[in-house]
Amino acid sequence: MYLFGASGHGKVIADIAMANDIKIKAFIDQDITKNECYGFPVLNNLPEDKEKLIISIGNNSTRKKISEQIKHEIGILIHPKSVISQSVKIESGTVVMGGVVINADTTVGKHCIINTNASVDHDCMIEDFVHISPNSALAGGVEIGEGSQIGIGASVIQGIKVGKWCVIGAGAVIINDIPDYSVVVGNPGRIIKKNII
Template identity: 60%
Template sequence: MYLFGASGHGKVIAEIAELLKIKIQGFVDANTNIKTLLDYEVSHKIPENAKNIIISIGNNNTRKKIYETHTKYTYPILIHPNSNVSHRAQLDIGSVVMAGSTINSETKIGKHCIINTNASIDHDCIIEDFVHISPNAALAGSVYVSEGTHIGIGASVIQGLKIGKWATIGAGAVIIKDVPDYAVVVGNPARIIKFQQK
């Protein structure tokens, strides 16, 4: 397996793969100044023998662009052995679950999502593709998170809400009402401070 993205995020994903006894063939990164990471060789284009890839880049938009450009590869799911994932949860291709995270019953995680360290996603949540749930963020039951949204570190979302697509939830924000598409929200209770460009 190759990891696409030789960065700090890539280091964490590499160690999950190591714990799962998955052989890492190397990293891929466009930055030609990076030659090795964690003693693995860094290539600057995807090798011809590559079959399995994990996109090890934290930026949601970048992950989407890479996936849409490289659809012929197989994208495994990586789940840290010290996470707690319900056997009734569903995860789609390319998603990664970090150490200490909890995903509860009948939650659905889309393609190429990041469920970061100690994140908590309760029952019946729906997380669409290319979402990043940051460390220590907490989603109560039946929360819907639309494509490309980033839930910041330590943010909290009460039950039953909908977070729009490509929204940004600031660090530590407390979400008590629905968030529209492309909104940037911060604070307790969270308020919209701007809208990102579509």
């Protein structure tokens, strides 16, 4: 497997691959000053072989742009110390970190990050390029729109819809639907500005 993005986030993804006995051939990074990351070589161009690839970049919009340029088969990585219901659907490019719980009939889109110790309850819908940060919690029936980030330790109560390309601040408590492109902080969460992407 190749990991596109030689960074701290890439190291965490490398650990998930190794925990699943998946061989990492190399990182890929457009920064020509990088030649090694976490003990693996760094290539500056996409190789020609058909090995699966994961985009190991934390920024949601950057991950989307890169995904639109890559023709390689995209993998999925799930930490063996996560708990995922057999009815959950997870699409290509998504990574699930250690300690995550994803409950029944939830759908997770493409190129998402479900980060360390996040909790995603039943019947949630997580669209493409979303990042659910460490220790955040989504109650049942929550919908998260494309490209949104749920900040570290944030909570979203049941049935809430968070629009696309929103940023929910660390520790925020979301009790009302959030429109597209909103930046939200506080308890209860309040919109402080619109997100420019």
